[in-house]
Amino acid sequence: MSYRAxxxxxxxxxxxxxxxxxxxxxxxxxxxxxxLSTEEDxxxxxxxxxxxxxxxxxxxxxxxxWLCYYCGECTATCPRQADPGEFMAAARRxxxxxxxxxxxxxxxxxxxxxxxxxxxxxxAALGVFLYSFHGPMATDALQLFQFMPSExxxxxxxxxxxxxxxxxxxxxxxxxxxxxxxxxxVKGAPLNWLGAFWETIGEVLVKRRYRQDCEIDAIxxxxxxxKWFVHASILWGFLGLFTATALDYLxxxxxxxxxxxxxxxxxxxxxxxxxxxxxxxxxxxxxIVRRLRQADEAAAHSTPSDWVFLALLWLGGMTGFALEVSxxxxxxxxxxxxxxxxHLVVVGELLVLLxxxxxxxxxxxxxxxxxYALKPLPEQVAVAGTAE
Amino acid sequence: xxxxxxxxxxxxxxxxxxxxxxALDLADQGxxxxxxxxxxxxxxxxxxxxKVFPTLDCCSCIxxxxxxxxxxxxxxxxxxxxEVQSVSRNEQGFVVQVLKKPRYVIDDACTGCRxxxxxxxxxxxxxxxxxxxxxxxxxxxxxxxxxxxxxLIDIDQCVFCGKCLQxxxxxxxxxxxxxxxxxxxxxxxxxxxxxxxxxxxxxxxYGAGKLRNVIDGLMMERLLAPTGPYGRVLRPSDGxxxxxIAYVQCAGSRDETLxxxxxSRVCCMYAIKQAMLLSGMLPxxxxxxxxxxxxxxxxxxxxxxxxxxxMGITFVKGKVARITEDADQNPTVRVELIDxxxxxxxxxxxxxxxxxxxxxxxxxxxxxxxxxxxxxxxRIPNYNVAPATTTQEGVFATGTAIGPMDIVDSIVTxxxxxxxVSAYLQSHYAAGSLTDxxxxxxHA
Numbered sequence: 001m002s003y004r005a006x007x008x009x010x011x012x013x014x015x016x017x018x019x020x021x022x023x024x025x026x027x028x029x030x031x032x033x034x035x036l037s038t039e040e041d042x043x044x045x046x047x048x049x050x051x052x053x054x055x056x057x058x059x060x061x062x063x064x065x066w067l068c069y070y071c072g073e074c075t076a077t078c079p080r081q082a083d084p085g086e087f088m089a090a091a092r093r094x095x096x097x098x099x100x101x102x103x104x105x106x107x108x109x110x111x112x113x114x115x116x117x118x119x120x121x122x123x124a125a126l127g128v129f130l131y132s133f134h135g136p137m138a139t140d141a142l143q144l145f146q147f148m149p150s151e152x153x154x155x156x157x158x159x160x161x162x163x164x165x166x167x168x169x170x171x172x173x174x175x176x177x178x179x180x181x182x183x184x185x186v187k188g189a190p191l192n193w194l195g196a197f198w199e200t201i202g203e204v205l206v207k208r209r210y211r212q213d214c215e216i217d218a219i220x221x222x223x224x225x226x227k228w229f230v231h232a233s234i235l236w237g238f239l240g241l242f243t244a245t246a247l248d249y250l251x252x253x254x255x256x257x258x259x260x261x262x263x264x265x266x267x268x269x270x271x272x273x274x275x276x277x278x279x280x281x282x283x284x285x286x287x288i289v290r291r292l293r294q295a296d297e298a299a300a301h302s303t304p305s306d307w308v309f310l311a312l313l314w315l316g317g318m319t320g321f322a323l324e325v326s327x328x329x330x331x332x333x334x335x336x337x338x339x340x341x342x343h344l345v346v347v348g349e350l351l352v353l354l355x356x357x358x359x360x361x362x363x364x365x366x367x368x369x370x371x372y373a374l375k376p377l378p379e380q381v382a383v384a385g386t387a388e
Numbered sequence: 389x390x391x392x393x394x395x396x397x398x399x400x401x402x403x404x405x406x407x408x409x410x411a412l413d414l415a416d417q418g419x420x421x422x423x424x425x426x427x428x429x430x431x432x433x434x435x436x437x438x439k440v441f442p443t444l445d446c447c448s449c450i451x452x453x454x455x456x457x458x459x460x461x462x463x464x465x466x467x468x469x470x471e472v473q474s475v476s477r478n479e480q481g482f483v484v485q486v487l488k489k490p491r492y493v494i495d496d497a498c499t500g501c502r503x504x505x506x507x508x509x510x511x512x513x514x515x516x517x518x519x520x521x522x523x524x525x526x527x528x529x530x531x532x533x534x535x536x537x538x539x540l541i542d543i544d545q546c547v548f549c550g551k552c553l554q555x556x557x558x559x560x561x562x563x564x565x566x567x568x569x570x571x572x573x574x575x576x577x578x579x580x581x582x583x584x585x586x587x588x589x590x591x592x593x594y595g596a597g598k599l600r601n602v603i604d605g606l607m608m609e610r611l612l613a614p615t616g617p618y619g620r621v622l623r624p625s626d627g628x629x630x631x632x633i634a635y636v637q638c639a640g641s642r643d644e645t646l647x648x649x650x651x652s653r654v655c656c657m658y659a660i661k662q663a664m665l666l667s668g669m670l671p672x673x674x675x676x677x678x679x680x681x682x683x684x685x686x687x688x689x690x691x692x693x694x695x696x697x698x699m700g701i702t703f704v705k706g707k708v709a710r711i712t713e714d715a716d717q718n719p720t721v722r723v724e725l726i727d728x729x730x731x732x733x734x735x736x737x738x739x740x741x742x743x744x745x746x747x748x749x750x751x752x753x754x755x756x757x758x759x760x761x762x763x764x765x766x767r768i769p770n771y772n773v774a775p776a777t778t779t780q781e782g783v784f785a786t787g788t789a790i791g792p793m794d795i796v797d798s799i800v801t802x803x804x805x806x807x808x809v810s811a812y813l814q815s816h817y818a819a820g821s822l823t824d825x826x827x828x829x830x831h832a
Contacts, residue, residue, distance in 0.1 A: 027638070027707035028680075028706040028726045029709045029724075030709075031709075031724035031730065032707065032724045032732055033593065033710060033722070034732070037724070037732040038731075038732055039731040039732060040731075042724055042730040045724060045726070045730065046730050077645055078644075079638070079642055079645060079707065080644060081645070
């Protein structure tokens with residue numbers, strides 16, 4: 001198989017945040033210091049090499065980009081200070097932009113001006129669009145879903161969900177086709193299709209490798225401040241809120257509880273949402289503070305895309321909590337209605353940006369982890385041999 | 389206290405191989421030279437090394453004749469255990485104040501018979517020469533081939549038992565000696581202040597000096613030298629003969645995180661040389677050199693490298709990123725096999741040698757007003773034209789004071805410095821060198 005060298009690849013990657021990476025002299029320190037690099041899957045040096053010699057397709061078909069959790073050890077010890085960790089992050093941004101066939105991610109990543117403009121327009125459009133469905137603002141009691149009918153939210157949510165899922169799926173297929181080209185298993189050999197699935201789910205949810213391998217130098221930090229936990233708390237928070245929302249909708253569909261009906265704070269779905277919201281807010285706040293302080297290698301460089309994603313997560317959590325508080329206030333103010341609108345706009349923006357922003361890593365990392373976990377099953381002969 | 393006064397054509401700072409070579413080259417031409425060395429013996433780093441590459445000649449055999457020559461040359465005043473205190477300019481050149489540290493042994497009386505060493509009851513670790521692996525007495529001759537062969541007392545550790553006083557056949561012991569000051573009027577200065585090795589405990593990833601079986605190249609030189617502590621190669625933790633030895637190249641150089649971005653130029657060659665010597669001493673041992681690039685640039689060096697490969701020394705491309713140890717203190721290196729499908733592997737060895745690099749030996753700015761380059765070594769503004777001339781008129785520099793280099797290059801630049809100083813003296817002091825009368829010590 002032959003490859004085309006792309007001489008502009010390096011300058012392209014620089015637009016996505018790669019710094020000083022041309023000074024790399026390929027000593028391999030980054031790869032060897034990386035706690036996740038193994039005999040089969042080694043990075044970051046190989047990825048940097050692809051960039052240096054313009055092997056665009058090789059770079060884009062490397063699942064290794066998404067195996068990195070950016071602990072920053074490679075950057076801290078790089079003899080050339082070529083910042084391999086940030087290179088990996090930049091290459092991931094580049095990959096998100098390349099897997100996205102609409103070209104929106106590329107423009108969002110490479111132009112801060114476009115990014116800002118897009119957000120302003122999106123905010124205004126979503127705000128106006130949602131507001132156009134509004135009903136009366138009841139003043140005697142809080143009637144949030146009279147102001148913003150729940151059918152509208154549900155239907156719009158389902159439509160948006162389908163559209164976004166389609167876009168995400170297109171990006172996923174784009175990635176799978178590329179990464180699949182690089183898999184070199186013996187043809188016809190049975191693979192652990194299901195085992196790899198469970199392994200992937202496990203890694204995504206409890207982050208064993210992130211926790212045990214990447215944090216070897218962070219053992220002096222309390223668990224709640226270690227990076228794996230902070231990341232997990234955002235993830236768990238997000239998944240928890242998503243589940244709570246879906247369950248709430250399900251309860252209405254099943255006719256058990258109409259959306260917007262008053263429930264006490266300990267009502268299971270409400271409780272799940274509250275706890276998940278706390279986790280999300282905690283994680284997002286810690287990450288934002290770290291990035292503001294540039295606390296470590298991984299937090300030293302922040303792109304507009306990073307800030308937008310984190311800000312939306314944080315605002316989504318914050319507006320959500322404000323709404324929850326207003327529900328239990330004896331005298332809810334009119335601001336509650338506007339808070340609902342803001343919450344819907346922020347969550348809408350998050351969903352719209354999913355395939356085009358940092359958020360996309362959630363999808364691509366899962367694909368990469370699955371491919372990583374995919375191994376040929378042990379040969380039947382070997383099993384028979386041990387049985388004897 | 390009035391200082392003794394000495395008048396010379398040039399004062400050479402540093403009595404290592406470069407300083408000795410420059411001093412000898414000038415003295416042989418009839419110039420009067422003062423050679424100042426801060427240690428009790430001349431010889432510098434080289435006298436402690438095993439063999440020189442690429443010829444595998446014995447280091448002592450090259451160094452000791454020069455050490456003896458600087459001590460007995462009619463035109464050289466050798467000032468060991470002495471340090472420059474201040475330097476100022478006058479019409480005749482420079483006035484250099486030198487502090488002669490007290491040896492507590494009268495130089496002229498001591499014959500180097502070492503009777504005092506035999507009776508001294510206290511042993512101290514020999515940190516200066518043997519990294520604490522052997523001991524010397526409180527009163528001691530620095531090492532077997534030290535020049536001058538004269539004893540000195542580590543007065544801070546001395547218990548004043550007086551045994552040496554009784555044992556000395558020439559009444560050379562003098563506990564009341566004080567530091568002496570010497571004023572040297574010099575027409576020119578040669579800085580041959582040498583280098584120090586980069587710290588082998590600088591990298592946390594390499595165990596920060598806490599792994600007992602991780603040593604540096606200079607320590608290995610001593611293990612390999614015929615005059616070394618054990619006369620054989622033993623690893624520090626348990627005295628076992630190592631069966632598997634690894635070299636980690638660029639352990640102190642070409643690493644911006646250590647503040648040493650430059651190549652130290654000698655590490656590839658000394659590692660290959662040591663690997664060859666180890667192959668001879670431990671014929672069954674596996675020797676691996678982990679490298680980023682092998683830089684064998686000198687005459688005969690590439691051939692030397694190929695010979696090492698032919699001898700069965702394994703060269704592995706990849707920078708070692710971490711060194712850990714197991715329960716038996718066997719060091720394990722983690723490295724990417726760049727030439728073998730980029731696999732990341734961990735390999736266990738019995739002994740790991742860090743190929744440490746070179747740092748400047750002193751700061752020439754404070755005393756001599758000589759600026760340094762970015763790397764901290766003396767700046768030579770026109771290295772291609774005048775390889776020893778600094779930015780300060782009359783001040784020259786040579787050897788590893790101007791940058792990392794090997795022994796061959798140190799000697800070459802030292803002779804170059806001597807030639808430049810000679811030309812400088814001829815053009816600035818047309819009468820040539822000082823007369824005997826001018827040179828003689830004037831006791832004020």
